[in-house]
Amino acid sequence: MMDWTDRHCRYFLRLMSKHIRLYTEMLSTQALIHGDTDKLLGHCSTEHPLALQLGGCNPKEMAICSQMAEDWGYQEVNINAGCPSSRVQQGRFGACLLNEPNLVAECINNMQQRCALPITVKTRIGLDEQDSFDFLHRFIERVSQAGCQLFILHARKAWLQGLSPKENREIPPLDYNRVYAIKQAFPKFTIVLNGGICSLSQVKNHCQKVDGVMLGRAAYHNPFLLSQVDQQLFGVATPEKSRLEIVENMISYLQNQCKQGIPLKAMTRHMMGLFQAQPGARTWRRFLSNDPNLTPRRLLNLAQTLTARAKQHVASCSL
Ligand SMILES: Cc1cc2nc3c(=O)[nH]c(=O)nc-3n(C[C@H](O)[C@H](O)[C@H](O)COP(=O)(O)O)c2cc1C
Structure with missing residues (x-):
């Protein structure tokens, strides 16, 4: 989460659970290629397992940045296809990519040529008026043909015009059934549900229908929640820290x-x-x-x- 899950935050969260997967803030390919790579990609190995989330849509640049992720020791590269901010829209990435499954597939093809890490996608369940099951199904089908097998679905659509990013996390209604239906349609893929989840009992319930759950705001605002995850969800008998x-x-x-x-x-x-x-x-x-x-x-x-x-x-x- 931008401005939130920097390396210091991740180091702190990792103290709560050894087994959760942590994600970086979205880093744009432009920043990574032209900016201070040490500052942007540097992290502690104790943060692992760690995914680098990329914001971008240029297949060559996405490939370069994926290779950077591998060189720097990340475990996964995640493509942001869900951010609705206007700056991101101007760059033609984030949530706009839901309209461009062929481009996402091309990015993935290029990324896989330069990097052996799993390439995953985080997206919304719809975009503007395009919010049917078939629309999302077509996106996932096309993107998976390029080799993506793990999708994180924020169970809301995004409105590109008229809503701020914050409103886009609150106003479009959550539709968990849509995510469950995607899992049923693609049983072989790993489908991770995201949006509005704030307790471990909710996580457990969703995990009966999907393969995993991503926590955003709840993990940040109430990080101690994560201290029971290893025991309760991963079945590991590590003593919970105070x-x-x-x-x-x-x-x-x-x-x-x-x-x-x-x-x-x-x-x-x-x-x-x-x-x-x-x-x-x-x-x-x-x-x-x-x-x-x-x-x-x-x-x-x-x-x-x-x-x-x-x-x-x-x-x-x-x-
Ligand atoms: C401050 C903030 C920054 C965020 N930045 C990102 C981001 O960089 N990449 C991303 O995929 N989602 C980002 N999100 C969205 C969250 O990952 C998540 O999809 C959303 O908040 C819904 O999940 P939640 O209800 O568990 O928070 C951000 C959310 C917040 C509150």
């Missing part, structure tokens, strides 16, 4: 990154939701966003205080 342990694990990372010149707040802003719905959540958020004397050590102290307070709260409730 919020305090997550903060403890972040400290050396924060200190190291600060030494390399990264401002502390550029990293801690992603930790704002850690105490979501816990006693002291507001104190935590306020401290992270406003305190001029924020340091990793003080962050840890506050996490210890909030944890002790939460324990007292639980103890007094059970008396």
Whole structure:
């Protein structure tokens, strides 16, 4: 998610679950080819499994960037065919690509020639007036002929005119049945459902009908949700970490990154939701966003205080 799932955010989220697949923000091919590659693609191997999401539509450029993804150690390249922003529309990629399955297929062909990673597509279930099952079916059929076998479907259509990207994540109604129907039509492909999911019980329900679920805003705003995923969804008996342990694990990372010149707040802003719905959540958020004397050590102290307070709260409730 742009401006959200940068490397610091991903490092933090990975502490919650070893098995979820993380995705980068959408990176445009232009930025990757002409920009600061180290800054854009650099990451920690602990973030793996990690997919690089590309925004672009020029087959040659998409191929170059896919090779970069492989060289930099990513595990998947994902094509963004769902973003409706006007800047992206001007570049003729994102959600517009739903109208251009042949071009997406050509991109995939070129990408596969230069890179051995799986190429996947994230898209919407429709675009403007084009929102029939057949429209989406034709897109998936054509794109899969080029070799894409994993589709992430945001279960809403996108309106290219008149709605902002934020409104495009809220106003078009969710249609999970459309995604289930696609899975039935293409049983061999991996179909991942996205949109509006905010609890693990919802994830489990959807997983009876599709192969996986992608969480966006819920994972960002309530990251601790992910701490039960390995146990509950992947069936791995790793002990769940506490919020305090997550903060403890972040400290050396924060200190190291600060030494390399990264401002502390550029990293801690992603930790704002850690105490979501816990006693002291507001104190935590306020401290992270406003305190001029924020340091990793003080962050840890506050996490210890909030944890002790939460324990007292639980103890007094059970008396
Ligand atoms: C701030 C923000 C940035 C986003 N950036 C991207 C992006 O770069 N690429 C993408 O495929 N989707 C992006 N999305 C959309 C989400 O991936 C997701 O499809 C959408 O929010 C619906 O899922 P959710 O209800 O679980 O959040 C973004 C969403 C938000 C809130």
